[in-house]
Amino acid sequence: MVSLAGSKKLKRQMAPQFWGITRKSKRFVITVRPGPHKKNYSVPTAVFLRDTLKIVTSLREAKSAIYSGKVKIDGVVRKSLHHAIGLMDVVELKNIPDIYRLVPSEKRLLIPIKINESEKSKKLVRVISKTTINKGKMQIGFHDGRSLISDIKLNVGDTCLIQIPDLKILKVIKMEAGCQCIVTRGVNAGQIGKIETIEKGTFILPKRAVLVLGDRKIEIPADIVMAIGKEEPVIQLK
Numbered sequence: 001m002v003s004l005a006g007s008k009k010l011k012r013q014m015a016p017q018f019w020g021i022t023r024k025s026k027r028f029v030i031t032v033r034p035g036p037h038k039k040n041y042s043v044p045t046a047v048f049l050r051d052t053l054k055i056v057t058s059l060r061e062a063k064s065a066i067y068s069g070k071v072k073i074d075g076v077v078r079k080s081l082h083h084a085i086g087l088m089d090v091v092e093l094k095n096i097p098d099i100y101r102l103v104p105s106e107k108r109l110l111i112p113i114k115i116n117e118s119e120k121s122k123k124l125v126r127v128i129s130k131t132t133i134n135k136g137k138m139q140i141g142f143h144d145g146r147s148l149i150s151d152i153k154l155n156v157g158d159t160c161l162i163q164i165p166d167l168k169i170l171k172v173i174k175m176e177a178g179c180q181c182i183v184t185r186g187v188n189a190g191q192i193g194k195i196e197t198i199e200k201g202t203f204i205l206p207k208r209a210v211l212v213l214g215d216r217k218i219e220i221p222a223d224i225v226m227a228i229g230k231e232e233p234v235i236q237l238k
Helices: 045-052 059-067
Strands: 009-013 027-031 071-073 088-091 097-102 111-115 120-133 139-140 145-149 159-163 170-171 181-182 191-197 207-213 216-221 225-229
Touching: 027 045, 045 059, 045 071, 120 225, 139 159, 159 225, 170 225, 181 207, 191 225
Parallel strands: none
Antiparallel strands: 009 027, 071 088, 088 097, 097 111, 120 139, 120 159, 139 145, 159 170, 181 191, 181 225, 191 207, 207 216
């Protein structure tokens, strides 16, 4: 019988560098399955526990923790070794007081930071699509695979502060000049700055954002920029 969703393993040499795995100890490592985040921008749950947090020492211990329901991602228990953990996801572990959020970093694509107990139910999600449906309502698609039907007015590129796991929009942060933002990928990943202007896309060039990062000014594609607040980040990102 054909296996659904492709292979469950990946050659270690082909794994993203931010996973933090050793390259020569074994030939293969488990990989992410199709889900909330793209493979190149996420880490499987088992690898996150063993190689990123280093709270277990082997895949066997990771399996025991995951299958027994000790791992919550965005407030939901996940019992898959291959579940993709990505940008802004919140990870809780049973019997461990620390709560983690994955954020972009200058050194690695994603790193876990410890957050306060009061922030575990909050998450930033970037709007990547919206579709008009019946009675003037909008179906909104977010970067983590979630979708929501709402009549809130927003645009693709805006950021929503949501309550997890019940997916309630608490605040909409417009992608506009003057707002604070974080770069999610590239050589400037993890840096926080202010949007100076938004340049419209053309047939050749994508939509771009001009950012002020300290004493520098850069122009980068708008799809790797996430608005995080008007004057300061609305949640903990450092």
